[in-house]
Amino acid sequence: MTADQNRLQPHADDADRHPLTDENVVVALGTDLRSAGYTNDGVTDLLGTDVHEALARGVWWPAVAVTHQATGERGRLSTLIRLFLLGTDEPEETVSEAFPTSDTDTLVAQGVLARVDGSRLRACLDIRPHADDTRDYLVVADQDAAMRPGPVSRNHVLGIGGASISLARAVIREPVRRALDIGTGCGIQALHLDTHCEQIVATDTNDRALALAAATARLNGMSWDLRSGSMFEPVAGERFDLIVSNPPFVVGAGGQDYIYRDSGVVGDGLCEQLVRELPAHLNPGGTAQILANWVIRDGAPWQERVSSWLAGTGLDAWVVQREVADPISYVSLWLSDAGEDEPATARRGAEWLEWFDANDIVAIGMGSITVRAPLEGERREPDVVLEEITGAGEEVTGSEAQAFLARRRYLRETSDDQLLARRLSVAPVMLEEHSLPGDEGWQQVSSAVRRPGGPGAVLGVDEVSRALLAGCRGQVPLGALVELLADFHGVDADALAEAALPVVREAIGRGILYEAS
Incomplete structure (x- = not known):
């Protein structure tokens, strides 16, 4: 695959609305980042394991101290770490040295950097290294609330988070021909799909997300068929061997304050819709793996809710509830991500909790749903297993999911x-x-x-x-x-x-x- 095959074409005014629309700039940027050693191992080596782990926990000051001690060629890497991972302002001369191939004026024009007080530059994007067992990647997203003052924008593009990593680890990595990533965001799932899928279609309702996903693909020399639209609308009539999705599953009243978390659908309706529409888009024997949240009402087992989504689909399913959150904890988690001020947070939180109370929702379940379509001509009752597995070290992985489905088939036969x-x-x-x-x-x-x-x-x-x-x-x-x-x-x-x-x-x-x- 080559980067120039990306299907998404920017509109004429995209240079003003979305960053990194110039492919030549993306290529030059990637050259500079990699030549400086801006990889997962490179960053860990410079910072040291303890400091790198502290940074992953949100403790940033040791990394600032370490990077200011680096000299020579490691100074370039230190500047990149401060810009993209620590959110500091840097002298323009230092930034220019960190990007020997790229022009800083062009990077400013393309929304990668911004000038501060005339002589200093800061990053406008979260560009960070990511790695799996096979290779290193670069992922482009928006900076989160901890990196910038004020709330994130409505079309904020979430970066690499705990949920996206959980899904990536849970996906079955057997080779397939066609794969679909619904709600691709920055493209983290598509990155991993590229290692074992011949064709990748990635969709999102957020045009900014599609632009950043295109940049992620180009930085990594990949090509994905990027399409704008909600749910299965962009792939009407098409079928896939593998479907993955980390959708905007946050349970709420149906608003859409932030596209990355709010679906605009009341309650857990988006996850229900996603599950119910899977059969029409899976090839025989095809697999779908999604993350989901579901409402738990007083006195009702959580299994009843999710099993009702699967009823009539004919899909074999393994549903694992990993966490259960009370309304206050759930609302607090998502409000903290947005970076709103205290009065706005208090107002929005109170309204959210009132909605939960009015709808008799006492908790929210969080977990994964793995389904497999029946084989061609296979006629039988679907095999559905719903269980709660909350232990540390018992997360669903791709190998375990694949083995689980194989064991269930063995038992049936x-x-x-x-x-x-x-x-x-x-x-x-x-x-x-x-x-x-x-x-x-x-x-x-x-x-x-x-x-x-x-x-x-x-x-x-x-x-x-x-x-x-x-x-x-x-x-x-x-x-x-x-x-x-x-x-x-x-x-x-x-x-x-x-x-x-x-x-x-x-x-x-x-x-x-x-x-x-």
């Missing part, structure tokens, strides 16, 4: 009789036992096996199921193990098999057991 004839192995697991002190010392009250790092990969066990799992070493069929256990405990083998099979199936579903090959 394998009868009990077939399962009893298979040789099973146990994954690397830990046995956890919980005991309470009693009159006769410690008394065990429960035990479970856990597959470390697996989302929800824990299974409660009793004496028999512990022995059964321990015996699954891929050497003898499951049925033979059941017969040995039945003989040892003096029980009927058929009755034990009937009791054990649900436990075995759950263990397979959680990746604790697998068929030996």
Whole structure:
């Protein structure tokens, strides 16, 4: 792919409205940034691990001190760090040295830099390095409220955040032909899609986001088909092998104060609409992975809400609720991002909470939804799993999502009789036992096996199921193990098999057991 293939064409007045519309400027900018070592490793190496981690937590002053100590060629990198990551003003002479290929006047005209007090320059954009296991990237976004005084603009383009990183890590990275990124923003999901997708369509309702996504693509030598429009409107009648979306899912009254967070749809209606329309745009066997928020009303299980979105879609689904927020915490989180003054924050927050109260919303669930369309000609009831997994280190990853779907298919296609004839192995697991002190010392009250790092990969066990799992070493069929256990405990083998099979199936579903090959 080449950068000049980007489909998005700027309007005649885009140079005034949107930054980095000149491709030659983007190319020169990328040359300067990379030649200075402005990469994830380069920044970490200059700052040091502790200072870099502190900066990620929002503690900026150690980075300022370190960058002012750098000299020589590392001085260029230090200037770039202060400009784009720390938001400082720099002397124009120093900035010019940091951009030997780019002209500072041109960078000002293209909205990358701005003059302050005539002789100093500051960055107008958040341009930062980002890396995954395969390569380094540069991502263009708007500066957040912590970098600039006053509230962010209505068409503010969010940069790399916790939600976008979570989605990027959760996406299944198997090679596909066509992929769709709904609500691309700065283009962070499309960047990762480019590593395993032949064609990428990325959409957004925010024209400024599309302009910055185009700059992100060009900086990284990529090409995406960028289209303006809401939801599936820009791709009407088209189907994809993979759909990803980190949409403006914030639950509210339906306003649209900030495009990056507010959908203009009441409540969680946008996420519902997105899920319901997925089947019409997925190829047979295609996958969609989205982040979503959903309302939780007093006395109603959260699963009811999300399962109603999936009803009638025919999609297999794995829904994971990662967090639950009370209304005050939820509203406070999103108000702090906007950078509004205290009176505006208090007014908007009070109105928001009143709306929650009027609609009997007691909490907001946050998590991920992974769905897969049935194969061509496949006729069956959809396989839907909804679960809460909140433990640290149990985040959904692409490899775990792919394995989860594969395990569910294996369970659907394998009868009990077939399962009893298979040789099973146990994954690397830990046995956890919980005991309470009693009159006769410690008394065990429960035990479970856990597959470390697996989302929800824990299974409660009793004496028999512990022995059964321990015996699954891929050497003898499951049925033979059941017969040995039945003989040892003096029980009927058929009755034990009937009791054990649900436990075995759950263990397979959680990746604790697998068929030996």
